[in-house]
Each structure stands twice: as structure tokens, then as C-alpha cells.
Amino acid sequence: MHTRFSRRTGLTALAALLIGGPLSGRAEKRYGPGVTDTEIKIGNTSPYSGPGSAYGAIAKMHAAYFRMVNEKGGVNGRRINYLSYDDALSPPKTVEQTRKLVEQDQVLAVFNSVGTAANLAVQKYLNNKKVPQLLIGAGSTRLIDPKTFPWTIGWQPTYHSEGAIYAKYILANIPDARVAILSQNDDFGRDYVGGLKAGFGDKAKSLIVSETTYEPTDATVDSQILKMKALGANVLVNITTPKFAAQTIKKVAEVGWKPTHFLTSISISMGAVMRPAGLENGQGIISAAYLMEATDDRWKDYPEMREWNAFMDKYLPDANKADWMNVFGYVAAQALVHVLQQCGDDLSRENLMKQAASMKNVRFKLMLPGIFANSSDKNFFPVRQLQMVRLNGQKWEPFGAVMGSEE
Template identity: 50%
Template structure:
């Protein structure tokens, strides 16, 4: 009888120990994660030549506050630590080191700019800290073999260039193309996509000019491109440069078929400064809903976003699609953290980021889905063409998938 009692007590202890071990095994943390919080780092150009993008970080901070007010993610609150790099690569390196070594964040999310991300990419991968959903469409962010800790989010620039090329070949097969591009990996990627998409018709590009993001003006480049005799213009520029180009083209009385990169389609930060009337007829691409487009006035997703803006980011501009972008990226980040469950290791964060299947956001265009895999670090690869009608952007044509191989 005593033996049996001892056996029962022993079995109880073994069972309890097993449960404790199981519970402990279920929770795994790296620096930046605990039972109560998840620390996320971010680097944005709140000042400097690309400060128009700074509102993205503010929209993300607002969305994470909303998530925290709703109880957090699996009971953990997000501590979002966002620093300014003024769009300066050396400053980005300084801020990345501070986030990883001093703030001990779990990951860096949505650091903005091709040059800034290029400057921190090797450091992040050497430290094995996720550089997740970077805010730039350079193709180099989809290279899991060489940089397994870096992943993009938005459609890559080469895909966008190919989409414009296909449209030009179909509708303006005898056109002469002039191109303005930012002298960095982003601009080079976009030009490569355009040339590759034109294939043996790449000779249609009769002139191209580069510019530096810090240049005070791009007037001389636009004048030279007009003088080339081109009747099609593509500009790959950050918001300030894009606005200057639109204004200068109008001043010169030049009327080319005009394409601008989708990173500079904001009515608030590009088209209004350029002069709305000067932007009529411009073509670009989209993958997120534009809150200024009347087609979405009764859309549930945009209504949800507007409610969010009213409550959590009342100072934010509701005509600025950068605030839609910030919301969509934050929703994607939250989905990854939900999938992580109680395994909040950096390795599992990357594993879950590479395991998104058919995920969408309130504000992605209908039919666009986020899909990733261990060898597919390009979350969004679909876009739709759109044209500015003088008031808002109007979508046209089908959803197009970029053709850049992985």
C-alpha cells in the first residue's frame, strides 16, 4: 500500500515536471522579447531630403498603439523604437547599432531607403538580427541564399520597370523613351527592369539622365531629356525629385506620355507640390488602395483605415498614401508575430516571415496577396496600372505579376 502511494506521488511529480518542461519549451525568447513585450526597431528619414517618407513611421507607431490597446500580440505589448537617419547611410549604421546593441530589439522592421539598408545589411546578417520588410523595392532584398536575415515587402523595382515596358511596347511601339533615374541601387534596378522588359527593343530608350537625391534641382536633366526628342518619359525619383520633374516638364510645355515610379504617387507629397494640373495624365502602378480614389469611398478596408486614422493618427494626412503603406506594412508585421506564437526567437521570426500564405491587408488592392517561402523573399509581386485624372488616380487594366525570377 505504501509502495503504491509512493508510486502515485512519484508519477504526480513526473507529470508535473513534464508539464513544466513543456511549458518552458513552448516559450522561447531572444533579446527583445519577453512575457510582456516585443521590442521592434525602426529607422526612418524624419528629416533630410526624403523626409516626406517620415509619416510612414508615424503611421506604423499608431497602428502598434492600436494593437497594444487591444491587448497586444499573444498578450505581449509592442515597444516600437523608431530613430531618424535623415536618409544618411552612415547615420543609419549608427542607429542600427544602437537598436541592436543598446536597445536590444528583437528585429529591425521597415528601415527606409535603398542606400541606408545597403549600409546596414551586412551588419544585420552578421549579427543574425532580422532586417524585415525593408521599405525599398530594390531586388537585392530578395536574396535568402546570401542574406537570409533581410527581406523586402513592396513590389521590386525591376518588376515595375518590366510592367511599364510591356505597356509601352503594346501601346506605343514606335515611341522614343527618355528616363530620369536616381543614382543608387533603386534607380539602377528600375532602369534594368525597363531595359529587360523592352528586350531587343531597348533601343527605344534614346536618352537617360541620373540625379543625386541631395541635388537642389533636376532642371538641367529634364531640359536635356526633352531635347532628346523623346515622346515618352519615365522618372524614377523620390518625392521631392518627382515633384520637381513634373513641374519642370509642365514649364517646358513638354507633353510626353509620362510614367512615374510608384514610390512617388502621393497626391499630398508629390502631385500637390508639383501642381495638380501638371500631373494630369501621368501613369504609374499601384498595389495599395488610394484613399483619394472615389472608387473606394464605400470600401470596408478603407473605412477601417479611416476609423484607425481618426482615432490613432488624427494629425496624419488622409490623402497621403504613405499612411496607407505604413498601415499595411504594420499589419503584415503583426501577422508574422502572431504566427510566431511563444517562439519569439529571431530565427523563428524569419521562418514565419518566409511562411506567409495568401495574407492580405485591409488596404491592398483586391486580388493582391502576400506569399513568401524559404526561397521566395518577395512578399508582393503584383501591381495594377493607374492614371491620374486631375483629382485622383484611376486604376485600369488587369492585376499584373512581375516577371523577375527569384
């Protein structure tokens, strides 16, 4: 009986080898929720409405990019089924829509959802469910803690590190600085302010003459600007989202205030901020960037910019090419496709996180020269470099060296 059993087992093994079965050495397929042989279901929440609606362009870009990928055969033969819901940048709505994505739609991961408060609102839920909160569209250091929240991985440079870079520049170049800070009254604003103060060190108290906040639901920030000007500030650090950034730039010019003006990198879009504010009002504003500006003539002959323009003409013909959000969404979508490709046939949630935390000097198209994505089990912010830029005419001109985060 024992001999007969062994022979049968041997024949079974031989047959498996001939037909390419599990004993042939090929990797087993491992699928998480939302994955089949032909599909990968990815979720997202974005503000298509409300005061943060400018950010809705990012998710529209994702959808267009994945449509292109699907038309070319998908990722390892699987099409991306992208489900994106409007959360109006309201945390309670983000919770509602994220639960729908996870519990009803059964997505593999929630990808590049926008906003610090929105991502914080669903972080514990997603981590408890062991659902990847993947390449989030926020730079708050509070969101990223690989030990406590192993299912949340960031994407862009941190707000804290950007604030510290501005502080370093002010200390080196403006000896008589009297700094006014305008920031959103939430974790997004507090993270920038924390980085700025950390960069100033023990000089923070003597340098900062005004700390003023606004609420996302405010109609304008006019009163805050008048107050900061009256205090004699000659440096303005403008930590605002696109709607309020455009308002601030315009109002500063209207009241004849001429501070050295620093603007957060998330609000440097030509289409959504600078042109609505009036380019003449923004000349000389200083910011930081890690992505190319699509309307900058310096890049027009780069093959990847020509490719982007052709992509826009075909897949988003009505979109504003001057809107920086479209570049942001395009690069983030590339990063997701890269991670999915690296997963191969192991499309479990565990392997998705492992691959997202395994980027090694990856440069995605439209990243500025010298800037790369790197991640590891201890580094959950893949993009950690910035290039300082200054508005000159109709473009952001880089100056100085690429600066890396020390975080």
C-alpha cells in the same frame, strides 16, 4: 534505489501534468532579444529629416498602429515597444542608428526601414548578427538573396519588375517611342532602369534616347528635364523620390513638354507629390500600385476604408490622409503584427524569419482587390503583384489586369 528513483520521477511527472508544466504538452516559450512575457521590442530607422523626409510619415504610422494594437491587448498579450530613429536617409547615419538599436536597445528585429542605400548599408551587419531585417521598405532586387542574406526579407514589389511592366506597356502601346529616363544615381535608380531595359530586350538601344541621373543632394532636376526635352523624347520614365518627382512633374508642364509620363509607384502620393506638383500638371501620368488610394471615392464605402479613416481620426488626426505613405505604413504594420501573431510563444529570431517567409495568400486591409502577400524560403518579396494606374482628375484609375512578377 532504482525503484525509489522511478517512483519519484513518476510523481514529479504527475505533478507537472496537474499544474500544466513542461510535460503537459504545451509549447515551450522561446524568446529572442527584446522579448519578455509582456513586451516585444522592434526597431526601425527612417528619414524624419533631410531630402527623403516625406518617408518619415511611414514610421509615424507604424507607431500609431502599434499604439492601437497595444491598447487592444497587444500581440498574444505582449505590447509592441517600437523604437524608431532618424537616419535622414543617409547610409552612415543608418549604420549608426541600427547599431544602437541592436547593441544598446537589444531589439528583436529591425522592421520596414526605408531606402535602398540605407538598407544595403546595414545588411551585412544585421545578417552577421543574425538580426531579422524584416519587411524592408525598399524594392531593390540586390537586397534580396535568401541564400546569401537569410536574415533579410522584403515587402513591396521589386523595382526591377515594375520597370519591366512599363517597358511591356510602351512596346505594346507606343510604336514611335523615344524614351528618356530620369533616375536617381544609386541602386534604387539602377534597379528600375535594369528592369526597363530587360523589358525592352534587344530594342532598348533604339528606344532609349536619353539616360539622365540626379543625386539625392541636388537642389533641382531642371537641367536634366531641359536636356531630355531637347533630345526629342516623347516618353519620360520618371524614377525619382517624392521631392524630385513633384519637381519633375511641375517643370515638365512649365516647359510645355508633353511626353507619355511614367512615374515610379513609390512617388504617387497625392499629398506628398501630385498636389504639390499641381494636379493639372499630372493628368495622364501612368504608374503602378498595389494599395488603395485613401482619397479615391471608389473605396470610401469599403468597411476597411471606413475603419482606416476612423483610425486616422483617432490616432493620427493631424496627418495628411492624401499621403500614400500613410497607407503604406498601415499595411506594413499589419503584416508585422500578422507575423508576430503566427510566432505564438516562439519569439526567437529564427522563428520570426520562418513565419515572415510563410505567408500564404494573405490580403491585408487596403491592398487593392486581387493582390495578396505570399512568401516562402525561396520567395523573400511577399508582394509581387501590381495594377497599372493612370491619374485622372483627383484619383489614380486602374486599367488592365493585375500583373504578377516573373522574378
